[in-house]
């Protein structure tokens with residue numbers, strides 16, 4: 055997979071050279087290119103924003119630099135990913151979908167966003183996914199690009215050392231993950247649940263599933279399948 059990121063703060067994407075994406079690059083699974091949007095400006099001040107038509111607070115990102123950047127980078131077969139507060143929710147299912155693409159191009163906006171005409175024009179010639187990573191407000195798209203990239207890259211075939219670890223993950227089976235433990239067996243008077251030391255794999259799997267269901271019911275009742283009934287866990291109604 056090739057990933058391109060366009061931002062006015064390219065250094066914000068430096069962490070992509072570390073850890074997971076860094077390893078993916080080293081193994082040739084991922085080709086990463088980060089670009090400064092100001093490289094596509096034409097004026098002396100390298101202007102990327104201006105006041106909004108219709109008035110209102112803040113500034114809007116000008117269409118010209120973005121248009122030239124996408125002319126160069128949005129080639130056939132590239133999926134344009136645009137982080138935005140008004141985007142479709144980013145989920146594990148969407149991460150899996152994006153992991154099937156050959157190329158992703160992230161357009162990281164700032165200020166009050168990117169002139170809508172840029173997105174409208176891109177829709178005419180590429181797959182465009184406007185994505186939100188959560189119901190809270192950030193100052194730009196870079197954090198979302200980091201999060202989406204990490205969630206997608208770790209799903210690339212051959213990337214995770216043990217693909218098994220991708221199967222039992224939170225949200226992969228629709229539930230939150232079960233609690234995990236490691237040595238020592240006793241720590242500050244707290245013991246590891248005995249079932250985990252029993253060697254009874256069926257009992258361990260059953261215990262882990264029940265713990266995942268209980269945790270999900272307590273913290274994310276919206277994720278609990280209707281078929282599951284837990285008599286001793288308070289399941290708060292989804293808001």
Ligand SMILES: CN1CCN(Cc2ccc(Cn3ccc4ccc(-c5n[nH]c(N)c5C#N)cc43)cc2)CC1
Pocket residue numbers: 110111137138139141162163164165166167168185186187188189190191192193194195196198
């Ligand atoms: C008058 N009002 C009208 C509503 N706007 C809404 C608004 C518009 C832009 C911004 C700042 N910003 C610029 C680019 C950009 C990309 C992603 C995100 C983002 N935030 N939260 C997520 N989950 C995100 C993701 N992914 C924020 C971004 C903040 C708030 C404010 C002004």
